[in-house]
Structure formats: structure tokens, C-alpha cells
Amino acid sequence: MTVLYKANMVRGAEWARLFAERAPDIPFRLWPDIGNPADVRHLVAWVPPDDIATTFPNLELVFSVGAGVDQFDTSKVPAHIPLVRMLEPGIAETMVEYVTMAVLALHRDLLHFINQQKQQVWREIRITPAKRRHVGVMGLGQLGQAVLARLKAFGFPLSGWNRSPRQIEGVTCYAGADALPDFLAQVDILVCLLPLTDQTRGILNADLFACLPRGAGLVNVGRGPHLVESDFLAALDSGALSGAVLDVTDPEPLAAGHPFWSHPRILLTPHNASMTTPDTAVDFVLDVIARHRRGEELPGRVDRTRGY
Numbered sequence: 518m519t520v521l522y523k524a525n526m527v528r529g530a531e532w533a534r535l536f537a538e539r540a541p542d543i544p545f546r547l548w549p550d551i552g553n554p555a556d557v558r559h560l561v562a563w564v565p566p567d568d569i570a571t572t573f574p575n576l577e578l579v580f581s582v583g584a585g586v587d588q589f590d591t592s593k594v595p596a597h598i599p600l601v602r603m604l605e606p607g608i609a610e611t612m613v614e615y616v617t618m619a620v621l622a623l624h625r626d627l628l629h630f631i632n633q634q635k636q637q638v639w640r641e642i643r644i645t646p647a648k649r650r651h652v653g654v655m656g657l658g659q660l661g662q663a664v665l666a667r668l669k670a671f672g673f674p675l676s677g678w679n680r681s682p683r684q685i686e687g688v689t690c691y692a693g694a695d696a697l698p699d700f701l702a703q704v705d706i707l708v709c710l711l712p713l714t715d716q717t718r719g720i721l722n723a724d725l726f727a728c729l730p731r732g733a734g735l736v737n738v739g740r741g742p743h744l745v746e747s748d749f750l751a752a753l754d755s756g757a758l759s760g761a762v763l764d765v766t767d768p769e770p771l772a773a774g775h776p777f778w779s780h781p782r783i784l785l786t787p788h789n790a791s792m793t794t795p796d797t798a799v800d801f802v803l804d805v806i807a808r809h810r811r812g813e814e815l816p817g818r819v820d821r822t823r824g825y
């Protein structure tokens with residue numbers, strides 16, 4: 518009933534310590550030290566190994582170590598084995614911090630001030646009250662909802678857009694592709710927290726930017742391929758967009774000399790918005806293993822036909 522971990526090795530050592538403390542009866546191994554493959558019942562991975570089914574004949578559960586599974590070739594996981602993504606609170610908490618930072622940075626003209634400081638310019642910018650800055654979130658899942666709950670405290674008018682309808686107190690919710698232009702029409706700061714699927718790839722494109730009020734800001738914490746780079750740079754150049762905070766790019770990392778590195782109106786971070794926290798993730802994994810043994814529903818189970 519071994520758990521095999523195949524992801525970031527520094528954090529893997531932490532997982533190993535926590536497993537030894539909290540579940541000493543469950544053997545825990547770090548890839549590539551797989552031991553007897555027939556003993557491996559649970560796999561925790563960022564990217565799964567090839568030939569899972571033949572290598573681990575007794576595998577019962579596969580966990581994606583992140584909240585998204587687009588990096589995971591789900592076809593490698595046999596259909597009868599549940600694939601579970603991280604619904605652990607550490608990811609949501611760190612994402613909430615990051616998006617709050619990014620929204621406030623755009624709201625309070627931080628990119629502008631960074632550029633002014635570089636040029637030794639001391640010039641104030643009139644402050645827009647939060648109640649006149651509309652923030653919109655695309656993707657109302659675990660992360661989108663957590664972010665909106667925290668942004669409420671600042672007094673921003675809030676709206677959200679999602680595939681299926683949602684009702685969230687204090688948030689005007691829109692659902693489906695037809696409602697996208699109406700959602701975008703009043704959004705001053707747009708946050709993308711969508712999963713990457715065939716439907717959402719390239720969704721941050723010229724048509725979408727054209728629906729936003731002129732000079733809107735963008736925060737992309739979804740995935741790099743959500744953004745059409747050429748459309749985005751053109752929107753920054755034309756003033757359709759005033760600035761952006763990007764945590765994800767395509768590819769990661771960007772090549773040396775890529776225009777995003779030095780663009781004065783882009784703040785770039787290295788896919789660092791949120792991180793699986795071993796402390797809370799180990800508890801989540803142990804809980805899911807226990808539920809699986811009891812034959813219960815599994816939180817975070819990926820719907821492979823939807824792709825998230």
C-alpha cells in the first residue's frame with residue numbers, strides 16, 4: 518500500500534517526513550526509488566511516469582500534485598483508476614494572496630510607479646476609489662470563489678463568469694459563452710482562473726480585449742496558453758489594456774529576450790502564484806485515501822471528459 522511521490526524533490530522530502538509522522542503505517546517512497554512496483558497503490562505526481570498501468574499493476578489512486586491537470590497526460594492513467602487533483606487549502610490561500618496583490622497593484626498603478634522610480638520621477642496619480650473599480654473573475658471554481666471572497670473586503674464591485682451558473686453573494690455571476698461580452702463590458706481588472714481545456718485555450722484574445730472597457734488591467738494566473746501573445750501585446754500598445762500581471766506563460770520559462778521580460782506594463786512572476794503546501798496536502802491525500810478505502814466519493818476527482 519505504498520504511496521509513490523514523483524514531483525518536486527525538495528518538497529518531496531517534506532512529504533516523506535510528514536507521512537512518517539502522520540501515517541507511519543503507510544510506506545512512502547520518492548521517485549525513482551520505487552521499490553517493488555506491485556506494492557505501489559497510490560501515486561502522487563506532477564507528470565505521470567510512462568506505462569503506469571504495466572509498471573504498477575496494483576495502482577488504486579493517482580493524485581495530481583497541483584490544482585490543474587492540463588500538464589497531466591490523463592490517457593496514461595487507466596480509466597478505472599480515479600485521478601484526483603489537489604483541493605488542499607494551501608493552494609487556495611496562496612492564490613488568494615497573489616491575486617489580491619496583483620489586483621491591488623493594478624488598482625493602485627504600481628507598474629507606473631515602478632517605472633517612474635526607475636526614471637527618478639516624483640509624480641502623483643489620482644487615486645480611483647475601489648468602489649469605482651470593477652473586478653471580474655473568469656472561472657468560479659475553488660480558486661475563483663476564494664479570491665472573490667477576499668476581494669470583497671476592499672469594496673470593489675465584483676463579477677464572475679463561469680461555464681455553469683453560480684450564485685455567490687455580492688458577486689454578479691454570468692454563465693456560458695453567450696454571456697461573456699456582457700460580463701466583460703464593465704470589468705476594469707480581469708482575472709483569469711480558468712482551467713486549460715480545448716474551450717479555454719486562447720480565450721484571452723483580441724475579441725475578448727475589445728469587449729473590455731478601454732485601459733483595463735489583466736491578471737493571468739490560469740495557464741500561459743490562455744493568452745494569445747500577439748493580441749495581448751497589440752492591446753497593450755494600443756492602450757486597450759493598461760497593464761498586466763502574468764504568473765503563467767507559454768512556454769515556461771520564456772526565452773531570453775522575449776518581449777514580456779522587459780515590457781514596462783507587464784509584471785511577470787515564475788508560475789509562483791500558489792503552491793501546494795506539503796503540510797495541508799499530506800492531510801488531503803490521507804483523507805482521500807481513507808475515503809477511497811471506505812468506498813466514498815472523492816473530493817477533487819477529475820472529470821476526464823471535461824479535462825479538469
Ligand code: NDP
Nearest residue numbers: 584585656657658659660679680681711712716739790791
Ligand atoms: P476548478 O476546477 O475548481 O474551477 C474551474 C472553474 O472554471 C469551474 O468553476 C468551471 O466551471 C470553470 N470553467 C471550466 N471551463 C470553463 C469554460 N469553458 N468557460 C467558463 N468557465 C469554465 O479549478 P481551480 O479553481 O482549482 O483552478 C483553476 C485553475 O487555476 C487551474 O486549472 C489552473 O489552471 C490554475 N492554477 C494556477 C496556479 C498558479 O500557480 N498559477 C495554481 C493553481 C491553479 P464548471 O464548474 O461549471 O465546470
